[in-house]
Amino acid sequence: xxxxxxxxxxxxxxxxxxxxxxxxxxxxxxxxxxxxxxxxxxxxxxxxxxxxxxxxxxxxxxxxxxxxxxxxxxxxxxxxxxxxxxxxxxxxxxxxxxxxxxxxxxxxxxxxxxxxxxxxxxxxxxxxxxxxxxxxxxxxxxxxxxxxxxxxxxxxxxxxxxxxxxxxxxxxxxxxxxxxxxxxxxxxxxxxxxxxxxxxxxxxxxxxxxxxxxxxxxxxxxxxxxxxxxxxxxxxxxxxxxxxxxxxxxxxxxxxxxxxxxxxxxxxxxxxxxxxxxxxxxxxxxxxxxxxxxxxxxxxxxxxxxxxxxxxxxxxxxxxxxxxxxxxxxxxxxxxxxxxxxxxxxxxxxxxxxxxxxxxxxxxxxxxxxxxxxxxxxxxxxxxxxxxxxxxxxxxxxxxxxxxxxxxxxxxxxxxxxxxxxxxxxxxxxxxxxxxxxxxxxxxxxxxxxxxxxxxxxxxxxxxxxxxxxxxxxxxxxxxxxxxxxxxxxxxxxxxxxxxx
RNA sequence: GCGGGCAUAGUGUAGUCUGGUUAUCACAUAGGCUUGCCAAGCCUAUAACCCGGGUUCAAAUCCCGGUGCCCGCACCA
Numbered sequence: 045x046x047x048x049x050x051x052x053x054x055x056x057x058x059x060x061x062x063x064x065x066x067x068x069x070x071x072x073x074x075x076x077x078x079x080x081x082x083x084x085x086x087x088x089x090x091x092x093x094x095x096x097x098x099x100x101x102x103x104x105x106x107x108x109x110x111x112x113x114x115x116x117x118x119x120x121x122x123x124x125x126x127x128x129x130x131x132x133x134x135x136x137x138x139x140x141x142x143x144x145x146x147x148x149x150x151x152x153x154x155x156x157x158x159x160x161x162x163x164x165x166x167x168x169x170x171x172x173x174x175x176x177x178x179x180x181x182x183x184x185x186x187x188x189x190x191x192x193x194x195x196x197x198x199x200x201x202x203x204x205x206x207x208x209x210x211x212x213x214x215x216x217x218x219x220x221x222x223x224x225x226x227x228x229x230x231x232x233x234x235x236x237x238x239x240x241x242x243x244x245x246x247x248x249x250x251x252x253x254x255x256x257x258x259x260x261x262x263x264x265x266x267x268x269x270x271x272x273x274x275x276x277x278x279x280x281x282x283x284x285x286x287x288x289x290x291x292x293x294x295x296x297x298x299x300x301x302x303x304x305x306x307x308x309x310x311x312x313x314x315x316x317x318x319x320x321x322x323x324x325x326x327x328x329x330x331x332x333x334x335x336x337x338x339x340x341x342x343x344x345x346x347x348x349x350x351x352x353x354x355x356x357x358x359x360x361x362x363x364x365x366x367x368x369x370x371x372x373x374x375x376x377x378x379x380x381x382x383x384x385x386x387x388x389x390x391x392x393x394x395x396x397x398x399x400x401x402x403x404x405x406x407x408x409x410x411x412x413x414x415x416x417x418x419x420x421x422x423x424x425x426x427x428x429x430x431x432x433x434x435x436x437x438x439x440x441x442x443x444x445x446x447x448x449x450x451x452x453x454x455x456x457x458x459x460x461x462x463x464x465x466x467x468x469x470x471x472x473x474x475x476x477x478x479x480x481x482x483x484x485x486x487x488x489x490x491x492x493x494x495x496x497x498x499x500x501x502x503x504x505x506x507x508x509x510x511x512x513x514x515x516x517x518x519x520x521x522x523x524x525x526x527x528x529x530x531x532x533x534x535x536x537x538x539x540x541x542x543x544x545x
Numbered sequence: 546g547c548g549g550g551c552a553u554a555g556u557g558u559a560g561u562c563u564g565g566u567u568a569u570c571a572c573a574u575a576g577g578c579u580u581g582c583c584a585a586g587c588c589u590a591u592a593a594c595c596c597g598g599g600u601u602c603a604a605a606u607c608c609c610g611g612u613g614c615c616c617g618c619a620c621c622a
Contacts, residue, residue, distance in 0.1 A: 048615075056555060056573080068595065068612050124622045188622080206622080242546060242620055250621075346622065428584065449581060476575085480583035487583095496582065512582075519583070 072244025072252035082440035102230030107211035118385025204238035262402035268312035275318035285341035348377035432490030448498035
């Protein structure tokens with residue numbers, strides 16, 4: 045489906061829509077409706093089970109979204125996550141450096157250091173575009189972070205977090221004790237992050253407010269033991285940086301064992317890469333031939349990342365492979381920076397007496413992007429029918445309950461709906477229109493099962509208290525006793541969980 | 546941020562060039578009749594010219610500004 049068509053369907057069904065839509069929307073901001081909110085919650089639940097569930101020493105925390113300025117200074121965001129900005133001291137208006145300089149330097153300021161831009165502003169007699177003054181400041185970085193006044197005096201600054209990872213690093217010292225001094229130690233955060241993107245695009249793919257799920261695993265650089273046998277023979281669709289240089293775009297299938305044998309990727313990294321790949325293929329159900337593990341070259345990745353593979357999935361709506369998550373080996377950069385910034389030594393003492401600054405393996409997951417990708421890859425037009433073939437444990441609604449003839453069966457059907465709801469199952473009752481339309485609505489919303497109450501349910505006889513249970517993908521119906529429904533639906537709702545490390 | 550394109554009911558659209566009736570049609574939605582296990586039929590109803598300004602006797606239509614979306618470039622720590 046094309047992007048426009050998919051977005052229209054998602055809006056119509058109440059999955060998501062632009063924030064402040066009645067005011068014309070706000071660039072890069074979207075709200076989730078009932079189906080979207082439920083799907084997002086269940087996606088997060090599946091992610092948590094798969095990644096945080098990997099070890100008894102992995103924990104999910106829920107930290108604040110505002111970070112004090114000192115944090116983003118230490119992390120490097122204040123300095124690097126920026127565009128250059130020039131302020132006029134006369135009229136206090138700020139401008140982008142390339143705007144002020146466009147007369148003397150029409151080619152723009154990309155690649156120039158702030159000091160070089162400052163020299164241009166000073167030496168070429170550049171004036172303020174608004175008031176004509178020459179009292180222009182040296183260029184300061186314009187933050188792509190949202191800064192806010194903090195405290196009543198208004199003199200302190202805080203920032204909406206641009207990534208959740210920083211919260212995990214900040215929590216490390218506390219979690220070291222809470223987690224009873226175990227390494228590897230995992231600290232996961234799921235939550236909103238905020239970036240003042242220059243050009244939000246492609247709906248859920250570049251937003252100004254979005255949700256990340258990130259697991260930071262702190263480990264002893266002297267050794268990160270993993271049960272490598274579990275993934276040894278898993279063949280992974282990798283696109284290595286070296287191969288890409290010779291023009292390759294499609295992945296080659298390489299076993300985890302062979303990846304390690306190549307020499308430059310440690311076992312612990314490949315293990316987690318394989319575990320991540322299995323999540324996309326087996327839990328989220330992306331077709332294996334649409335997934336690729338895209339290695340970023342030294343030039344492409346952030347300087348502190350020692351190894352980086354992006355998980356990409358080919359999306360028809362955006363006509364290409366799109367990054368949905370990544371596995372970063374960040375070394376000791378983060379704890380080192382926050383150790384310096386805070387003045388607290390974040391190194392820890394191991395049982396054998398060694399003092400080590402833990403390294404970080406970061407597993408990131410773009411919740412919104414995956415929600416879109418699940419719509420792109422699992423939503424199919426089959427003739428007249430549109431079916432969202434979500435795995436049952438991700439579907440926003442697990443079961444639709446209908447009376448075959450509303451006038452005759454509504455009471456009994458409502459009773460079934462209430463029973464299932466009370467059992468903790470996500471239920472949607474519908475008695476509007478023909479039975480075919482009700483099935484169709486549920487198909488489009490991804491609901492895996494429909495229960496219909498009919499004459500046999502309410503009449504005395506062999507089928508008393510039985511209902512029809514209809515399967516979304518096959519459209520097959522079977523007669524099921526009312527009492528057995530809860531178990532049937534609960535088992536479909538069960539999550540795929542990994543073996544512990 | 547730059548360049549190009551687009552904007553009419555919930556969705557898809559006709560009308561815009563060449564200003565002039567009550568803004569077209571389909572689907573969807575709601576109610577009714579009928580039917581009773583896969584989007585059937587009939588009747589009825591709700592529902593739109595992105596926002597602001599200008600030109601004109603008259604603007605969905607022409608002009609200006611804004612906003613949003615799409616495509617490329619740049620950006621994506």
